[in-house]
Every structure is written in structure tokens, then in C-alpha cells.
Amino acid sequence: MFHKILHFGQKHCQRKRIAKLIEWMMKIMYQCDIPLTKTIDRSVWFCHRGFGIVINRNTIIRGGVFIQHSVTIGEIDETHKAPYIDENVYIGARAVILGDIKIGKNAKIGAGAVVLQDVPENCTAVGVPAKILE
Numbered sequence: 001m002f003h004k005i006l007h008f009g010q011k012h013c014q015r016k017r018i019a020k021l022i023e024w025m026m027k028i029m030y031q032c033d034i035p036l037t038k039t040i041d042r043s044v045w046f047c048h049r050g051f052g053i054v055i056n057r058n059t060i061i062r063g064g065v066f067i068q069h070s071v072t073i074g075e076i077d078e079t080h081k082a083p084y085i086d087e088n089v090y091i092g093a094r095a096v097i098l099g100d101i102k103i104g105k106n107a108k109i110g111a112g113a114v115v116l117q118d119v120p121e122n123c124t125a126v127g128v129p130a131k132i133l134e
């Protein structure tokens with residue numbers, strides 16, 4: 001049901017009233033803040049109905065990304081620059097991804113990691129602050 005509501009909202013995101021109503025419903029029902037923009041691919045999978053996920057409006061997320069619960073993705077300062085997450089990335093529970101950074105294809109972000117730098121393709125980032133494993 002969560003993904004159907006999200007995709008309906010993305011389809012009608014240009015209609016401000018409908019988009020605001022759906023965003024409000026998602027905040028109340030699923031305790032998440034996921035913007036209804038075209039910058040999040042429809043094939044992104046939000047585990048556990050998106051519970052606790054917060055995503056900045058300027059974030060770009062490509063297809064095949066799998067996001068666990070309680071993840072935060074956003075800007076680090078007032079520059080309004082948010083992460084770019086490429087295809088087939090796995091983001092573990094409670095991970096935090098902040099700033100004008102790029103997460104490469106097939107990368108993995110470990111649970112609880114705080115990512116403040118680019119993660120190359122096919123690499124894993126773990127820890128606080130995150131360290132890159134080849």
C-alpha cells in the first residue's frame with residue numbers, strides 16, 4: 001500500500017493540493033518525509049513501508065536502490081546541495097547520508113553509517129564517520 005500511495009503522489013506531484021495531502025498522509029501513517037518529486041525513481045524500494053525515512057527534496061535517487069528504515073538523506077548546510085545516489089545502491093537501517101556527495105553504482109552503505117564523502121562504485125561504506133571498504 002505504501003508504494004502505491006507514493007507512486008500515485010509522484011504521478012500527480014504537479015498538482016500541489018494532491019501532493020501536499022499525500023505527503024501529509026505519509027507523514028501521519030508512516031512517520032516518513034519522502035518528497036513526491038520526479039528525482040526519486042519509481043523502482044526505488046523503501047523497506048518497512050518507509051518507516052522513519054527522511055529525504056531532502058533536492059536529493060536524486062536512481063533506479064534499483066533499496067532503502068531500509070530510519071534513513072536520513074539530505075543537505076549538510078544552507079547550500080541546498082543534497083546527495084546523488086546512483087543505481088542499485090543498498091542503504092542500511094539508520095544510515096545518514098549528508099552533503100553534496102555521490103554514491104556510486106552498486107555501492108553499499110552499512111547500517112548506522114554516517115556518510116559525508118563520495119562512495120565509489122562497487123564499494124561499501126561503514127562506520128561513524130563512514131570509511132570506504134574496497
